[in-house]
Amino acid sequence: MKVLIARLNHETNTFSPVATPLASFDPQYGADGYRAARGSRTAAGAFIDLAEAAGAEIVVPVIAGANPSGRVAAAAYTHLTDTIVEAAVGCDAVLLDLHGAMVAENSDDGEGDLLARLRQILPDAPIAVALDLHGNITQALIDHADIAVSFKTYPHIDMYETGEHAGRLLFEMAAKRIRPVIAWRRPPLMTHTLCSRTDEGAMARAVASAKAAERDGMLAVSVLAGFGLADIAAPCLCVIVVGNGDQQAAEAVADRIAAQIWEEREGFVYTSAPLEVSIAEAARAAQGEEGKGSARRPVLLLDHGDNCMSGGTCDNMAVLHAALARGLDGIAVGPVCDPEAVAALIAAGVGAAVTLPVGDKVAMPQLGVFPEPRPLSGTVAAISDGEYVISGPTYTGQRIRMGRTVLLDTGAAQVIVTETPQEHWDLGIFTHIGVDPHAARFLLLKSRMYCRPVFVPIAKAVVECDGEGVTSSRYEKFPFRKVDRPVFPLDRDTAWQGVDWSRP
Template structure:
């Protein structure tokens, strides 16, 4: 028995100027792809464990994942999908660890087009996929999958469990124990990422309802929040169920019912930003009597949604309002790192910092911020995550510098990086717990580590390519009407 297992993950922000060539995926092939996932917390790792328990021969053509960024370059998409498609013939089952919101220069439906090609290469072979909660589900994806299961957590901590769920159902098909198909209901609703957390609010309730449907007998039910920062036909929420073929009508009715519940709370999935100055004044009030740092989350420039990590709006506004004792990071500016590292520790330097990546798709062009300060530390920007997300993973930010401008100490890096862990500060000798404010370029993933250490959290919406202000994005391809671009 041969089981094809592969991983290809990318969440595409079509407004992002960050390029996505093949190198961005750091792909591994064959045995290396197997080793990159075995024992990890990915959906592909779960597929591997299930197939090995079955005594199957594993075919692992590729494992490739890139941080959210602009459309995948056509040669990269062609190469990575070719690896999967060419491995499909002759396999008895196919399990794919995908994202669900990939857009390539030559494919507006990256996963749907891939699944159609895989199905054509291996007709009749059971095909299952595990997807991210932020997948933009399409008719083509649903039509060509026998099993489809998505994450039920954001921040995402159930990648392995999702893979185990999808793989278990598909192997039931392989053993002739069941025949599954997929049904769905897509809503004309573009949800905001900050309203898709499963820790609270409407998404928590929707996921709980999906779990109830599973407890009542549906094999798998997923609420997909979608990823709205993509100018495609429908970057929208969906409810998807994997069901028994002989129970399709009942499953569709259940899916439709859950979709109606979500639609009834559609305004709760919309995040309405306050003016940046108002956010910072609230932070000042929180910090007045606090003994721990106040978190300032610059979610308008978050690399895990395609941000450049080099916009300076929040820091500049904070300095203009007189905030001080701020730890900032990570801010990506390779040119500044080169200058600061060359100057060396202890050197006083004036540099042009940030605002160097043009945000052409949203019409933003700002000049770098001129700052004078002292180089306090230079490192290779490596640290090991202590948890709870990606525990034990070694992270690299490229060369990293602590730049002290008096009112703030700024972690400047060569690479964009999500602040998963205190290590982003510790690696340049900063103790983030000793500051009045922590300004992080993050939306959600920093919270499990930094929120427990803080006196409070203030979300700061800056005008970057991950802003929650949909009015800044020139959507041209989205099917209208759709909420909240249109009042429905």
């Protein structure tokens, strides 16, 4: 059995000004791709383990993934998908580690268009895909995949397990032990990422229903929250049910879970507080901690409006300047992505007193935001290569390379400035350059969710701050033009009882 295994991951924020060329994917081809994926805690890593256990011949055309950003460059999308499609000739089965929310300059449905091309070449071969929980699913993906399974956790810690699930079903299908059928529903519901965490609320209940349906006999049931910051036809939540030969039973499960979600649709909508209200809340939380006379724990300020893992520029300074204007101090912040400032600070050298503009240099023209850089004054406290190793639980053991990194101490704030946008996977983002996050009064993180397993346990309180970035939860800021209407919550006042969404 000859099995194609590939990874092509990108969550596209079509409003983001951050470019996505081929280099952003750091593609690894052939044997290099195989080595990069084998043993990794990814779906592709699970695919390889399963294929090797089955004694299959493995073809790995490419392993590629980029941080969320703007539309994928047409040349990059064409090259990467051509690489996969050309390698599929002569294969008996296909296992794909995809995100599900890729939008390219030349494709609004990156994954669906790829699968259509693969199905044309391999009309009878089993095709299984592992998907991110935030995928925007289309009819094309459903039509051309035999098996589709998504993560059940957010923050995501089950990438490998999802791949194992999808891959196991593919090999059972190939052996004719199961006969997969797919049913799906896509309510007109654009969720907010902050309401897609799987440990609480409506999303937790939806995932629990999916797991219960699997225990009751469905081969796989997935709830995908979707990714709303994409101006495509339907950046919406969906339910995918893989049944075993009984289409009617699968349809009934999809109907039931979709109806449950729609009934709880308000639970998938996040309402942002004004930034000044959030900063005042953080100030009160810090005072409450100090008033107890206990050991200090930091208050987390989560700048989810400029989140790296949703396509943020990571250079918007609205939250920091609001905190400084309020008189907050003891702030550890970063990383702020500003290669120009990094170069200037390194040229000044450790110990130098400097005044220079930091951040607010990347315009967001689709949102009509053209920030004016404001100066910070302080001392260059440290310079590093920007590398550390993640201790877990997400991407455990992976080495992070942030580019050259500088610590600017302004007195009230210790500002980490990097050459690239970064997510807060680990305390190492601070400790690698000599900042003790436990000692801060406030930790200002450009993060929504991935920071939480590591940073919440050391924190006194968590305050979500919606600044002026391109990953804001205020959908009213975004000029959606392609989205099919009506859709909730953009059209909250629609008479929904008259709208039939029972089929996508």
